[in-house]
Amino acid sequence: MKRKWISKTAMTLGVLTMLGAAGAGTTVAFAAPPTQNISGNAVSDNTSKRSITIWKYEINSASELGERGDGESLDPAVAPDLQGKKVMQDVNFEIVRVIPAAGVDLTDPLQQTEAGGAYTIDPTFTRQTGKTAADGSLTFDVGTGKAADGIYLVREIKDGNGEYTYTDPVTGETDKKINKPMDPFFVWLPQTKRDDTSKLIYDVHVHPKNIVTDTDLDKTVQGGKGYSIKAGQDFQWEATTKLPDGLYSEITKDMTITNRHDKDGNPIADLNITASPAAPYDLFADYFTVTDDLNTNLLLKDIVIQVLDKDGTTWKDLTIGTDYKVSLNGTAVAAHPVTNMTAGAAKKVEVDLTQDGMKRVTNDEDTHIRVVYKTTVEEDFNGVITNKYDVDYLIPGQEPVKDTSDEPEYYNGGFDIKKTDKSGADLSGAEFHIALTEQDAEDNIFLASDGKTYRKTAGPGGTPAADTLPAGVDYLTSTSDASGNAQFDGLKLDWFTDSNGNGEQEPSIPSEATWDRADIKKDYWIVETKSPDGFELLKDPKKVTVTLDTHENNAPEITVVNEPKTKLPFTGGTGTMLIVIIAIGAITIGTAAIAIDKKRRAV
Known part of the structure; x- marks a missing residue:
């Protein structure tokens, strides 16, 4: 499936989805722009080398797309603006030369395909392949002189293992997966200078920008991957997700978003945006959903939704009904607590960011979102409880994304x-x-x-x-x-x-x-x-x-x-005789006392 962002006046710009952890806080600087061979002669010469240089890097949202490329290297005065962009190393590309069919003007390989008869591959040109360097650049030298003139097709290709991958030049992590490769594009060599059509560019530079959607799911229980406590005590599960870029963009120029899809991945109509700095257009993701089908042995007491501030340490609570919506087993829950305390009952919790929530986390530059499930189990529970969660989202112009976390465990x-x-x-x-x-x-x-x-x-x-x-x-x-x-x-x-x-x-x-x-x-x-x-x-x-x-x-x-109790001896008669003696003594004393009292009265 193809995807592209395209302005109303210029060529295709590929936008992809990449999965995997991104290095934070560090970027790779672009090399100094080289001096290009731009000739004032409107007729192509037979001495200049023809080349195409690709600069591959990431952006955060459609609002950073900037203007369409003109085939020239970036002006040194503008280059510092790229210092905040993270380049992509070891991305594989190929170029072939194509021959247009009669009467066909090749502008967009997504619409004008080889299968559709728009062009054929030129057999006189040997296909070239390569991968981007640590600064995100890759140059294809296609030859010198008029024999190298023509229109070339540039495509992102799979690596030796049959996958689209790249290397993070900051962390050094290799073979990171690219979910959606960059859309192909055509390049003329030499190319007519865009702002001076009397000149020719022999070494064309292109700058394909890529929106990264790195969700990086992490499920924990009480902060770790395992947990145990006396059954009946409270504990929590945390579903932590790196927020993808592109949840919200403020568009300030006219733009057409093509290759849009619904949640099932079916193509839908392009979105034509009319916007300006004075009248910007708010572009939101179609949805961002966290779904957790909790183990039925768990007793759910409530949930909390938080986002991690750009400071990397502060977690901030979001507001139910404003920033997000919740449903439990398909039924909307308008206020806390979100609870189900019946063992064995289904407890499917779905959390959806609202457009206000998407705008808030984007403008605040929050980096992660987490859903905290406050739970317990019955006091006599024995065994293991594992639990995972899913994240689904759809950025305009991309394919639907569905990721699943790992499964931490709770034990009794x-x-x-x-x-x-x-x-x-x-x-x-x-x-x-x-x-x-x-x-x-x-x-x-x-x-x-x-x-x-x-x-x-x-x-x-x-x-x-x-x-x-x-x-x-x-x-x-x-x-x-x-x-x-x-x-x-x-x-x-x-x-x-x-x-x-x-x-x-x-x-x-x-x-x-x-x-x-x-x-x-x-x-x-x-x-x-x-x-x-x-x-x-x-x-x-x-x-x-x-x-x-x-x-x-x-x-x-x-x-x-x-052991049974032992049988101790009987107490015997001694105890009874003692009681009799005590009784007789008491009677004797009582009789004497009566006699003395009578004599006293007589006197």
């Missing part, structure tokens, strides 16, 4: 306990607590429903008193049922090496990369805090290693066997 694990007597019979009524370390288990410090630990009872020898649990927080406990089964679910797992000890995964540190799933696990210690009737407590904590698979195992991870 659980394990089963079997409670029996020494014969293997099931025991019910045994209560267990869980600790993060063996020392915590010995010190009565246990895990609670908020994912934190608290001291349950004061210990001997001046051990600190029990902690007061926050309101709504309970210790995690499990009691064996009639079948002797108990379990703990939704436990946090270790999934990365915390190199700097800050408790947070930092993807920028190689050693903190997410572990392979087989290595994700965590040790816990169980403590029996209440034994079944007729049995002794376990007395020592037991370690259990929890993995992503333990909750799915058919066999329990640990079997706890209780």
